[in-house]
Amino acid sequence: MAGTDPRTSRLREWARSRWRDWTITLAAFVLALIVGAILMIAADPAVAGNFAYLFTAPGLALGAAWTKVSTAYAALLNGAIGSPAALAATSAAAAPLICAGLAVGLAFRAGLFNIGAQGQAILASMAAAYVGFAWPLPPVIHLVVAVCAGLIAGGLWGGIVGWLKARTGAHEVIVTIMMNYIAAGLLAWALTTTVFRRPGRDDPISPEVPASAAFPQLWGQLHLGFFVALAAAFAVAWLLERSTIGFAIRAVGANPSAAGTAGMNVGATTIITMVVAGALAGLAGVQAALGPSVNGVPVPLTEGLVGTIGFDAITVALLGRSRPLGIVLAGLLFGGLSAGGLAMQSVAQTPLTLTLVLQALVVLFVAAPQLVATLVPFLKARRARVSLTGADA
Amino acid sequence: MTRPVPHDPPAPEVSAPDRGSGLRLKGITKTFGSFVANDAVDLDIRPGEIHCLLGENGAGKSTLMNVLYGLYQPDGGEIVIDGAVRHFADPKQAMAAGIGMVHQHFMLVDVFTVAENMILGREPGLVVDMKAAKATVRALSARYNLPVDPDALIEDLPVGVQQRVEILKALANDAKYLIFDEPTAVLTPQEIDELMVVMQNLRDEGRGIVFITHKLREVRAIADRITVLRRGRIVGQAKPGTSEAELAQLMVGRAVDLSIDKEHAAPGAVRLAVDELTVANAAGAIVVDGIGFEVAGGEILCIAGVQGNGQSELADALLGNVPVLSGRIRLDGADISHATPKRTIAAGMGFVPEDRQHDGFIGSFTIAENLVLNRYDTAPFARGLSLDLKAIDDHAVALRDEFDIRTPDVQNPGSSLSGGNAQKVVLARELSRDLSVLVASQPTRGVDVGAIEFLHRRIVAERDRGTAVVLVSTELEEVEALADRVLVMYRGKVVGIVPPDTSREVLGMMMAGVSHDEAVAVSRAAGEGQGE
Numbered sequence: 001m002a003g004t005d006p007r008t009s010r011l012r013e014w015a016r017s018r019w020r021d022w023t024i025t026l027a028a029f030v031l032a033l034i035v036g037a038i039l040m041i042a043a044d045p046a047v048a049g050n051f052a053y054l055f056t057a058p059g060l061a062l063g064a065a066w067t068k069v070s071t072a073y074a075a076l077l078n079g080a081i082g083s084p085a086a087l088a089a090t091s092a093a094a095a096p097l098i099c100a101g102l103a104v105g106l107a108f109r110a111g112l113f114n115i116g117a118q119g120q121a122i123l124a125s126m127a128a129a130y131v132g133f134a135w136p137l138p139p140v141i142h143l144v145v146a147v148c149a150g151l152i153a154g155g156l157w158g159g160i161v162g163w164l165k166a167r168t169g170a171h172e173v174i175v176t177i178m179m180n181y182i183a184a185g186l187l188a189w190a191l192t193t194t195v196f197r198r199p200g201r202d203d204p205i206s207p208e209v210p211a212s213a214a215f216p217q218l219w220g221q222l223h224l225g226f227f228v229a230l231a232a233a234f235a236v237a238w239l240l241e242r243s244t245i246g247f248a249i250r251a252v253g254a255n256p257s258a259a260g261t262a263g264m265n266v267g268a269t270t271i272i273t274m275v276v277a278g279a280l281a282g283l284a285g286v287q288a289a290l291g292p293s294v295n296g297v298p299v300p301l302t303e304g305l306v307g308t309i310g311f312d313a314i315t316v317a318l319l320g321r322s323r324p325l326g327i328v329l330a331g332l333l334f335g336g337l338s339a340g341g342l343a344m345q346s347v348a349q350t351p352l353t354l355t356l357v358l359q360a361l362v363v364l365f366v367a368a369p370q371l372v373a374t375l376v377p378f379l380k381a382r383r384a385r386v387s388l389t390g391a392d393a
Numbered sequence: 394m395t396r397p398v399p400h401d402p403p404a405p406e407v408s409a410p411d412r413g414s415g416l417r418l419k420g421i422t423k424t425f426g427s428f429v430a431n432d433a434v435d436l437d438i439r440p441g442e443i444h445c446l447l448g449e450n451g452a453g454k455s456t457l458m459n460v461l462y463g464l465y466q467p468d469g470g471e472i473v474i475d476g477a478v479r480h481f482a483d484p485k486q487a488m489a490a491g492i493g494m495v496h497q498h499f500m501l502v503d504v505f506t507v508a509e510n511m512i513l514g515r516e517p518g519l520v521v522d523m524k525a526a527k528a529t530v531r532a533l534s535a536r537y538n539l540p541v542d543p544d545a546l547i548e549d550l551p552v553g554v555q556q557r558v559e560i561l562k563a564l565a566n567d568a569k570y571l572i573f574d575e576p577t578a579v580l581t582p583q584e585i586d587e588l589m590v591v592m593q594n595l596r597d598e599g600r601g602i603v604f605i606t607h608k609l610r611e612v613r614a615i616a617d618r619i620t621v622l623r624r625g626r627i628v629g630q631a632k633p634g635t636s637e638a639e640l641a642q643l644m645v646g647r648a649v650d651l652s653i654d655k656e657h658a659a660p661g662a663v664r665l666a667v668d669e670l671t672v673a674n675a676a677g678a679i680v681v682d683g684i685g686f687e688v689a690g691g692e693i694l695c696i697a698g699v700q701g702n703g704q705s706e707l708a709d710a711l712l713g714n715v716p717v718l719s720g721r722i723r724l725d726g727a728d729i730s731h732a733t734p735k736r737t738i739a740a741g742m743g744f745v746p747e748d749r750q751h752d753g754f755i756g757s758f759t760i761a762e763n764l765v766l767n768r769y770d771t772a773p774f775a776r777g778l779s780l781d782l783k784a785i786d787d788h789a790v791a792l793r794d795e796f797d798i799r800t801p802d803v804q805n806p807g808s809s810l811s812g813g814n815a816q817k818v819v820l821a822r823e824l825s826r827d828l829s830v831l832v833a834s835q836p837t838r839g840v841d842v843g844a845i846e847f848l849h850r851r852i853v854a855e856r857d858r859g860t861a862v863v864l865v866s867t868e869l870e871e872v873e874a875l876a877d878r879v880l881v882m883y884r885g886k887v888v889g890i891v892p893p894d895t896s897r898e899v900l901g902m903m904m905a906g907v908s909h910d911e912a913v914a915v916s917r918a919a920g921e922g923q924g925e
Contacts, residue, residue: 010804243778244770251766254757261714261744261752262767263735 021321028365029333036358037069040350044068072348076355079343080336086343088220094335095229096121096287096306100313101331102236103158103281105322107172109240110273111253116161116176117281118310119183120154124282125289126187127153129301130196132209132290142212147228147286154282155275157183162274166267172274180310188303196301206301214298215291225287230328232283237324239276249273284309315363334359414475415439416461416492416570416601422469423456430456432625433470437618438570443592443602445612448622449644449841454605455497457622458572462494463487493568495559497575501547507558508543511565533561539591552701553584560591570601577611581699582869582901589615607644607842609637610870645843655853658877660689664861665711665830670720672703672710680706682885683720688830688861693852695876695893696865699904703885704865705747708834711863712744713737725829738767741829743855745819745836747865749812753819756808760800761789763807764822788825796821797847813844820848824855831855834865849875869897 041047047068050061080090100117107114128150131137137145161179164170190196191204198207215225240246251259252269260266288306293299316334320326341355365371418436422429430453438444448454459465461472463481472479474490481487484494501510508526530543539557547555556576563571573592577585592615596602606612612619619631621643629643642648665688672681680703688694696704709715711722713732722730729737738744746752754763765774765785773784789803796817800810807815816836823831833852837845852875856862866872872879876893881903889909891900898919902912 010802242780242782244775244780245778247762247769247780251755251758255751255755257752258755258766261712261734261746263733263738265733265735 021326025319025362025366028362031365032358032361033073035361036354037065037073039357040069040072040354041065043351068348072344072350072354075344075347075350076337076340078340078347080340082343085220086339088222089339089342090332090336091226092221092223092291092335093338094331095223095226095291096284096309097312097316097334098229098328098331099232099287100281100284100309101316101320101327102232102324103277103279103284104313104317105320105324105327106236106240106249106280107273107277108317108322109253110249110269111256112162112165112270112273112277113173114158114161114176114274114277114281115173115314116158116179116310117277117284117313118306118308119176119180120157120278120281121285121288121306121309122180122183122187123157124150124154124285125301125306126190126196126285127282128213128286129206129209129289129298129305132213132298133207133300134195137212139212142210143215143290146209146213146290147283150282150286150289151279152282154285155279158278158281159271159275161278162271165274166270184303187301191301191303198300204303208300209290209298211297213290215287217292217296221292221294223292225291228283229287229331232280233324233328236280240324245269245272281310281313284313312359315359318363319366333362416475417473418457418461418470419473420470421457421460421467421472423453423460423465423467429625431460431467434622434625434627436620436627438601438603440569440601441596441599442617443596443604443615445616445619446603446605446622447607447609447612447619447640447644449607449843452622452644453625454622455574456625458494458574458603458605461487462492462572488566488568491567491569492572493563493566493570494572495556495563495574495576497578499555499559501555501558503548504546506544506546507541507550507561510547510558511543511562529565530561533564537561537564537591537594552579552699553581553587556580556588564595568600570603571595572603572605574605575607576604577606577608579700581904582897583905585611608870609640612640613637641842645841647843653849653853653874655875656857658692658856660692660877661859662690663687664690664725665863666721666723667711668721668723670707670710670722671718672706672715673718674706674715679718680885681710684882684885684887685720686880686887686890688863690829690859690861691856692877693856693862693864693875695872695879696863696882697869697872697876697879697900697904698867698882700867702882702904704867704882705834707882708744708747708832708863708865711737711830711832712742741827743823743826743828743831743833743860745816745823745831745833747834747838749816749819749838754807754815756806758807759804760793760798760807760810760818761785761803763818764789764792764803764825766822768826792818792821792825796851811841813840816840816848817844820851824851828855828860830861830863832863832865835867836864837868837871869900872900873897 047064050064054061079086081087100121103117103120104114128146131146131149135142135145157179161172161175164175165172188204191206196206198205215223217223240250248259248264248269251262251264252266256266285306288309289301290298299305312334316327316330319333320328320330337355337359341352344350344355345352416438418434420433420435421431422433423431434453434457436457446454446457456465460467463484463486472481479490481490502513505513508523508530511530512521512526527543530541533539534541539561541554541557541561547558550558576588580588592602592604604615613633616633619633619635619640620627621629621631621640623644623646628646631640631643667687668685670681670684671679674680682703684707686694696707698704706715710717713729713734713736717730720730721728724737724740724742727740729740732740750756755766762785765788769775769780774781774788786803792798793800793803798810798817798821799814807818810818820836831852836852837848840848852862852864864875873893878890879893879895879900880890881888881900883904883906888903888906891903891909896916898916899909899912902915903909907915
């Protein structure tokens with residue numbers, strides 16, 4: 001008989017629930033790789049052509065396929081974690097994903113679908129870049145002020161959504177989507193003005209951000225921003241699990257009417273959540289604007305600077321199950337896919353979009369655990385055994 | 394004579410001959426995951442009998458009937474009608490086999506008329522023959538003495554009449570077996586009496602009736618046979634004459650004291666004063682209409698009335714959860730008419746919401762978190778912005794022991810608790826603070842008999858500590874057991890404030906809007922009429 005100490009049984013319970021999450025995620029990843037391999041084979045005419053002779057020369061077809069797939073995935077793995085430089089590249093790609101993922105995940109815990117990380121990141125990148133290139137400030141202070149400007153801009157952009165929701169009941173999904181368009185339009189317009197456009201240039205590009213406002217490079221592409229992202233994840237974990245604000249956020253997310261009956265201010269909690277979420281998405285934008293690129297200096301502000309970070313964030317949060325630790329791991333995974341994807345493209349001539357397909361497949365399979373369980377009978381049997389023996393395990 | 398007959402597992406030879414007419418459930422087992430809702434349940438439903446299915450909430454009564462009605466597929470056992478084994482894949486097949494169900498939550502379309510609802514689900518062909526449908530309604534309602542206007546919209550009808558429509562729907566199918574799932578929960582005492590007569594008429598016509606309830610008085614009034622379910626198993630059958638105490642013991646599995654020993658109230662100073670209070674619902678309709686009353690410390694004022702007469706909104710207004718249109722609420726002299734719930738809670742308002750799952754409890758939160766839901770941000774549970782998890786855990790362990798909350802671990806999610814234990818959490822949360830006023834709405838709804846006893850004692854104990862208690866209840870048993878004074882509400886207004894020993898008859902009439910004097914006169918006249 002195992003001891004009945006509640007702490008041991010809590011730990012066991014926790015481990016068991018996490019184990020399920022992990023197996024499903026892992027299985028989803030493997031399944032995504034398999035589907036990705038099939039796509040790779042089908043998309044390469046030279047390889048796919050060999051399958052016409054599958055029955056006359058099976059070795060040829062399978063061999064060619066194996067070469068193609070193994071080369072590509074080896075390159076992917078290599079580019080993501082194969083060397084210290086690869087790891088550094090992965091960390092650089094993961095940092096903004098983690099921040100933006102936290103923005104979506106935190107809001108989700110309050111029952112809000114924050115589709116607006118994109119707009120919040122754009123606004124923040126504008127503010128941070130502007131402080132970076134326009135305000136001559138001493139080192140350290142320059143960086144701090146630029147980061148804060150980004151956080152405030154992102155927080156405001158998210159806060160507007162929270163305020164509209166709390167005041168008028170406007171649905172946050174619609175509002176955030178619209179705010180994304182507004183932010184993108186605002187950036188495009190700002191880059192045509194003399195305030196943002198680089199002097200002497202006709203195309204929409206800002207002046208360069210000097211090193212004094214950039215995240216300092218630590219090793220290879222690894223820069224301070226990555227640790228800022230980890231700190232943000234830690235802060236969000238504390239906020240959610242250990243603070244009174246997080247208690248209210250989770251209560252409002254789980255059952256707003258019970259939260260209101262217990263005296264919590266549902267509207268204020270919604271606004272606070274969206275401000276913090278906006279600031280976190282803003283941090284992602286700040287990473288894009290102030291993080292050093294391969295050549296050591298930040299990429300100047302353009303319309304495409306933040307890419308699709310706000311939408312990738314949704315998949316990161318989904319895969320991380322809206323928990324800070326999960327989001328960090330999911331961010332690292334997608335960061336690795338993105339860094340490795342570049343290597344895969346140059347080595348195996350696989351289109352970069354394949355990594356996006358892989359990301360999408362992973363999320364798809366994670367979102368449908370029942371599908372994975374059906375596709376992988378082993379898992380199903382295993383899970384049945386776990387629940388059968390669970391009582392005395 | 395009145396001893397409950399212990400239930401023996403059926404001997405093999407008993408189940409062999411099934412020649413006789415009637416409906417039999419044999420060894421019905423239904424599981425949800427690892428939870429066994431019904432465990433090899435046998436039930437005999439004979440034509441011309443009212444069979445009471447008695448059990449606490451969660452005992453598996455409704456599950457069993459949903460299996461019979463084709464809503465659930467059993468994992469084991471069989472349904473035998475007149476000697477033939479039947480399988481119902483859906484309610485349609487059950488209906489075709491002569492089984493009708495009057496649901497707890499009516500399955501009617503609100504914006505349709507009575508006649509339209511009658512043909513719902515069995516529209517013959519493409520053309521709807523409204524004339525025939527209305528004729529059916531009239532014929533049935535005349536035959537069973539259930540007056541209903543076929544052209545009335547469901548949403549315009551009182552709840553009691555809506556229930557008639559449900560019954561008529563089942564009868565239109567010529568159901569031989571009728572299941573009534575907790576039919577009395579929404580009715581006034583008079584409507585309950587009427588329903589009882591209807592059920593008796595149906596029985597006398599040779600139909601088999603299953604009457605699901607947990608109200609012991611009703612069982613004693615009407616049952617021909619009683620089967621008691623506990624935790625998914627049949628624990629006994631009882632004769633109609635069995636006393637309430639014995640039935641309660643069977644239901645709960647131990648002796649239960651249904652009466653509350655409470656001292657006479659010793660009311661002190663007025664702690665809650667409500668003046669000309671007017672409240673509108675979300676749709677803008679006035680639902681609390683100029684209500685005024687006072688409650689002193691050390692007394693329990695029961696607000697009695699049929700569900701939906703403004704009691705819920707009154708309670709919400711006291712907490713500050715709905716805006717007050719006009720009038721004043723004072724708590725210990727301080728005006729809280731327009732205070733937020735946070736302020737009224739801080740001022741000493743304890744609140745047990747009517748809908749526990751929806752307003753009082755967060756299923757995904759731990760039990761410990763639920764126990765501090767309305768003061769997680771005050772000492773000793775928080776220092777600044779930081780939660781003191783240890784203090785929260787210790788608090789929960791102490792309350793678990795004090796309130797007998799049955800759980801192995803206070804860190805388990807709230808959703809793991811049964812209804813009664815969840816309600817103990819809500820009450821423990823409120824009573825563990827210093828209260829001036831306790832507003833409790835339906836504190837024992839969906840709670841098993843054993844827990845009711847405990848909850849009632851705690852409420853009385855809180856009164857004796859000098860708290861002013863406002864208890865909103867639609868159950869007359871509860872009102873009689875707890876009230877020091879009874880305020881009867883009807884359509885948002887006070888019909889009268891009467892002493893707790895007022896007769897059920899008078900209270901029932903008041904709940905239908907008849908003034909106290911008139912109700913007393915009518916009841917006296919009726920008494921004399923019987924005497925002659």
